Amino acid sequence: MTTPADITIDEVRAILSTVMDPEIPVLSVMDLGIVRSISIQDGRIAVSITPTYSGCPAMDMIAASIRMELMSHGFFDPVVTLQLDPAWTTDWMTEAGKSQLKTYGIAPPMARQHASCNDLFREESVQCPHCESWHTHLLSEFGSTACKSLYKCDDCLEPFDYFKCH
Amino acid sequence: MSTTNIDTRFTEYLLHLADDALILGHRNSEWCGHGPILEQDIAITNISLDLIGQARNLYQYAASLIGQETTEDTLAYLRDPVQFKNNLLAELPRGDWAVTILRQFFFSNYQFLLYSKLQSGQDVQLAAIAAKSLKEVTYHLRWSSEWVIRLGDGTEGSLKRLQNALSDLWPYTGEFFLPASYEAGEYDPSGLEPDWRLKTAEIFQEAGLVMPSSKAGLSGGKEGKHSPDLEFLLEEMQVLPRTYPGATW
Numbered sequence: 001m002t003t004p005a006d007i008t009i010d011e012v013r014a015i016l017s018t019v020m021d022p023e024i025p026v027l028s029v030m031d032l033g034i035v036r037s038i039s040i041q042d043g044r045i046a047v048s049i050t051p052t053y054s055g056c057p058a059m060d061m062i063a064a065s066i067r068m069e070l071m072s073h074g075f076f077d078p079v080v081t082l083q084l085d086p087a088w089t090t091d092w093m094t095e096a097g098k099s100q101l102k103t104y105g106i107a108p109p110m111a112r113q114h115a116s117c118n119d120l121f122r123e124e125s126v127q128c129p130h131c132e133s134w135h136t137h138l139l140s141e142f143g144s145t146a147c148k149s150l151y152k153c154d155d156c157l158e159p160f161d162y163f164k165c166h
Numbered sequence: 167m168s169t170t171n172i173d174t175r176f177t178e179y180l181l182h183l184a185d186d187a188l189i190l191g192h193r194n195s196e197w198c199g200h201g202p203i204l205e206q207d208i209a210i211t212n213i214s215l216d217l218i219g220q221a222r223n224l225y226q227y228a229a230s231l232i233g234q235e236t237t238e239d240t241l242a243y244l245r246d247p248v249q250f251k252n253n254l255l256a257e258l259p260r261g262d263w264a265v266t267i268l269r270q271f272f273f274s275n276y277q278f279l280l281y282s283k284l285q286s287g288q289d290v291q292l293a294a295i296a297a298k299s300l301k302e303v304t305y306h307l308r309w310s311s312e313w314v315i316r317l318g319d320g321t322e323g324s325l326k327r328l329q330n331a332l333s334d335l336w337p338y339t340g341e342f343f344l345p346a347s348y349e350a351g352e353y354d355p356s357g358l359e360p361d362w363r364l365k366t367a368e369i370f371q372e373a374g375l376v377m378p379s380s381k382a383g384l385s386g387g388k389e390g391k392h393s394p395d396l397e398f399l400l401e402e403m404q405v406l407p408r409t410y411p412g413a414t415w
Contacts, residue, residue: 051219051298053215053216053219053302054216054219054220054222054223054298054299054302055214055215055216055217055218055219055220055222056219057215084223084291084294084295084297084298085290085293085294085297085298086294086297087294087297087298087301088298120308120311120312120315121312139205140205140206140208140209141209141305141308141309142205142208142209142212142213142305142309143208143212144208146212146215146216146302150205150208166301
């Protein structure tokens with residue numbers, strides 16, 4: 001095991017890849033794209049994270065989980081700070097994260113340029129994560145958490161969450 | 167609370183923005199478990215969550231400038247009604263679904279323009295909060311616009327309710343654009359009014375509503391002069407931290 005004194009940034013990234021979003025436990029904080037910077041000075045680690053949504057109730061728990069995971073690797077009093085700028089976007093989610101989401105039953109976000117518009121009554125066309133049909137419709141723009149909306153598949157008839165593009 | 171060495175006007179402005187978001191978010195949260203259908207119950211409470219999150223960012227920033235023992239919690243829970251600087255529109259009772267929808271549309275329309283401007287403002291941290299909030303407000307504006315159209319273009323009954331909501335709420339909409347003492351200069355909101363009216367007229371046309379010609383002259387909330395509605399709201403919201411100071415769980 002690497003001792004805290006000579007750990008590299010990549011090794012810290014690997015540790016953070018085991019810290020999961022408490023509301024979507026297949027996504028690590030690295031996959032989610034919320035880790036904005038990591039710095040190491042004299043064996044002391046500082047991690048800066050950005051919230052997905054302003055009111056995301058998981059942020060405090062995520063910050064605490066990152067601290068605990070780093071402490072369990074022998075780091076004394078790691079610092080986790082919240083950074084608002086630049087604002088988080090789903091474009092920062094990794095491809096691995098998107099495919100894990102799909103396996104978990106949540107339709108992953110599409111690239112922003114394909115989806116973001118302010119037109120009223122428009123629906124993004126979203127692929128069903130269960131049967132891969134594109135024959136789906138929006139039930140509600142707001143789903144079980146701020147980052148998701150609720151869809152229903154017209155072929156397999158299953159409702160599903162869509163991690164909306166942000 | 168001591169305010170030495172800080173720009174009091176700027177912190178007052180931050181508190182005004184935060185109070186709008188908190189009070190509106192709290193009012194919307196009253197729908198939790200009472201929404202007309204499950205999906206819209208979830209939608210309005212998600213919007214509450216966004217607004218209360220935005221309020222937290224603003225209170226945290228204000229608290230860091232005020233210093234001393236001030237925290238986001240003392241700002242939200244331990245100030246009296248006269249210290250709150252929210253628009254009167256935010257504190258009005260939630261009313262029926264039409265009132266809630268129309269108020270949300272008026273607010274989101276205003277916040278969209280406001281945050282679009284603030285995201286390129288002088289203050290870096292406020293610009294970051296505005297840019298973050300704007301992404302969420304964009305959803306709120308789209309959702310509330312659609313619902314104004316749905317109710318207006320729906321049944322006779324839904325149109326009637328929306329028209330009643332309009333006559334109740336319209337007089338309060340002028341306060342958005344009436345500069346408070348702390349809004350002079352860069353933060354003067356009066357320049358946002360033409361675009362706000364344009365968007366309102368566009369949605370009203372689709373909803374079959376007529377833009378009122380009457381003056382929207384009710385104001386005072388931004389300067390701490392509130393209706394009894396805010397007192398009841400705060401009494402409920404603040405009762406726990408005031409009864410058991412420092413309580414945690």
